[in-house]
Amino acid sequence: MFKNTISNLARIRQVVEVLVRYGFEDVVTNTALRRLITQKRRLSWQHAERAVFETSRWERIRMVIEELGPTFIKLAQAMSNRPDLLPEALIDEFQKLQSDVPPFDVRVARTIIERELGRPITEVFSEFEEKPLGSASIGQVHKAKLLTGEDVVVKVQRPDVQEKVRTDLSLLHELVRLTAGFLRNHGLSNPQDIVDAFERSMMKELDYTSEARSMDQFRKLYENYETFYIPKPYRELSSAKILVIEFVSGCKITDKAQLLEWKLSPEKVAETGMDIYLTQIFEFGIFHADPHPGNVLVRPDGTLVLIDFGMVGKLTKQQKYAFAGVFIGMARQDARSMALNFRRLALTADIPDMRTFEADLNDLIEDFTTLDVKEMSMSDLADRLQVIIYDYKLQVPGAVFLILRALVILEGIGKVLHPRFNTFEFVRPYGARIIAEQYSTENILSEAQYTGTQLLALIQTLPADVRQIMRKISRGDLRLKVELSGYQALMRTADQLVSRTIIALIAVAFLLFSGLSLLGRYSPDMRYLHGIPVITWWSLGITGFLFLILLILGTKKRKD
Structure with a gap:
């Protein structure tokens, strides 16, 4: 440290x-x-x-x-x-x-690529554009063409960025240690x-192989979808510091003029985009966490393309059911169901007054159920839900906030393309699917099997655990460990007071000895200074030194 x-x-x-x-x-x-x-x-x-x-x-x-x-x-x-x-x-x-930061020198980028590939860049790419398509704090992107003819983009990590990030992370840990209280x-x-x-x-994020794995995972999940495409990562040409990905051309999803020029229906594009995203959340439990317009492209044939998988969120099956349950409870105007699903969703949920919590959720339901369809906004709902989570100190998975943020972004995209776009209408059928999945025979059997396995493990270990406890009791070896928290500062203060009291008592003892030493009868060998025995001077010196220590400790405490 x-x-x-x-x-x-x-x-x-x-x-x-x-x-x-x-x-x-x-x-x-x-x-x-x-x-x-x-x-x-x-x-x-x-x-x-x-x-x-x-x-x-x-x-x-x-x-x-x-x-x-x-x-x-x-x-x-x-x-x-x-x-x-x-x-x-x-x-x-x-x-x-x-x-966003300025790009670094293309010569440095070439050097990094050649070092990672272990061969000259000309042995892999027939073309390599010097001007990057974009740059950020971690790396930058160049367009290139493989010797085999495929157009690709190459993400190159900035030189020394790993060392700089590790230094700053070490600093963050140190700052937290110094300012934790x-x-x-x-x-x-x-x-x-x-x-x-x-x-x-x-x-x-510093390991580009992680992004490549996410892309492969999405490609496998959506391999049978004709309206959705994920670019192919070239894993054999990639490493932790460079990532080679298939180049896909298209327009931003919000480029309505281009969509109309291609004779595509903007409304249909918006509906397809929302459908794809909701399947990620409610069907697969893994989702692209940054669907801003620059990361969602549309091809001339209407196929949607997602790029940049640096931020991916995941939900477990139970989290998926609980998250859907919050929306289902709201649709049914059931505040108690919403509250219970919030508690299931939270990692820790110490809600002191469930009735007040349910009342706040009921106010939320009443506010939104009285709105006209045109007035309903995912942004407003997300804000209200986030305020409730903050007020009640619910520790929910970070993926939940990524989903809410993504839904708000998608709603903004949808309203650009679709005049009657309503996020809640798209979410509604997925709620019904989740209920059907949650109470399906397959899921019930799976849950029963898991519960049975846990119960069997408990039954198997219980006799041995009880026997061990009884053996310790009979030998008098059973100990209870009680840990008191929050008293560290008080104990430090008490320790300081005791130390100062001891020093003060010793100083007073030497002071008394100094006075008494003046009354003593000494042998002719005793030395005197200004008519006072040397032993008295020594005693006064020690007394003064001890009082000086007390003065310094007192001054330091006032500064602290």
């Missing part, structure tokens, strides 16, 4: 400077970060100009993130999908963040878990 702190010291100081610049002295002064700031610098804060306070606190948090760079931007973008953890105003600011006091109960989850996500 000490080694990591030293290696990250310069970067941590930079973070502190940025926090101070945007008016977050409280984050620094109320955490261990204050130790990194000199007394002179602390005084200068008190006289600094505060024009930055003309903006809101949430805007200033976004400014801090923007200045700290790509890794922090990606963390904030990931957190913008977690309204169960952050207030709505902060999420709105995080959604404004852009991670402050973050918890401000409502972020599990900051370390958030950074751990983000680290896993980033490590996966």
Whole structure:
């Protein structure tokens, strides 16, 4: 830990400077970060100009993130999908963040490709466009042509990006360690878990083979769909740092003029897109988590194409049933059913008052069931659901928020193409399918088999467990471990008080000895200084030293 702190010291100081610049002295002064700031610098804060306070606190948090760079931007973008953890105003600011960066030199890109392929680029590609199609914080994309004639795109990871991301992730862990108490006091109960989850996500994003596997998985699921296509990844030409994918031409799904020119029905395209996405959620339980218009293309024959599988969400079967149950309960105007399915969906759901929870859900149902079809909005519903999740501190799977966000994006696309587009009407038949699947004979037998297996395992291990407990009781070896949490700070304070009391008592003892030593009768060998025995001077010196220690400890406590 000490080694990591030293290696990250310069970067941590930079973070502190940025926090101070945007008016977050409280984050620094109320955490261990204050130790990194000199007394002179602390005084200068008190006289600094505060024009930055003309903006809101949430805007200033976004400014801090923007200045700290790509890794922090990606963390904030990931957190913008977690309204169960952050207030709505902060999420709105995080959604404004852009991670686009200038492309790097094409010569560097060629070098990386050749190193990963283990051969010259001319032995693989007959053409390679120098100008990238796009660039981002992790890598950039070039169009190329294989020697066999196929048009492809090549994603190339930025040089040294893995080392930079790992350094910033190490820094994030260190910052969380230094500010954990402050973050918890401000409502972020599990900051370390958030950074751990983000680290896993980033490590996966840095490995292009993961994206290739996702594409192959989707291709297999949709191999019989004539209206939907996923580009082919060339796994044999790809690695963790480069990804070669089939190039697919088409227009953005929102390019209504081009669709009409191709004599395609925009309404039919919108319906097909929503149908494909809902099958991903409610049938397969795996879905493309970023269906913005740039990632959804339409071919001249009307086939829809999804690109960029860097962000994929997954739901387990039970999560899929619970998520569908929330919408089914709403359609049936059954607040209790919605509440029960929310509890099934949540990873942890300690709801103190279920009646109040059901009442809030009932208000939501009443608000939306009285709306006209034209007034109903997936965006409004998602916002209301996310507020309820945040207010009741429900820890639901992150995939749920990715789905809500994706449905809002798809609704926006649908309304561009389809004047009567209604997301709820598309979702309704899938609810009926989910109910049929959940209560099908096959699923009931599967659940019964799983429950039976668990019960059998319990029965098999129970006698041995009981025998072991009884044996420990008979030997007097059974111990109960009780762990008290939340008393660490109190124990540290008590320990400091005891230490200071002991030092003070020793100092008083030496002071008393100094006074008594003046009354003593000593041998002629005793040395005197200014008429006072040397032993008295020694005793007074020790007393003064001990009182100096107490003074230093008291001053340090006031600064802390």
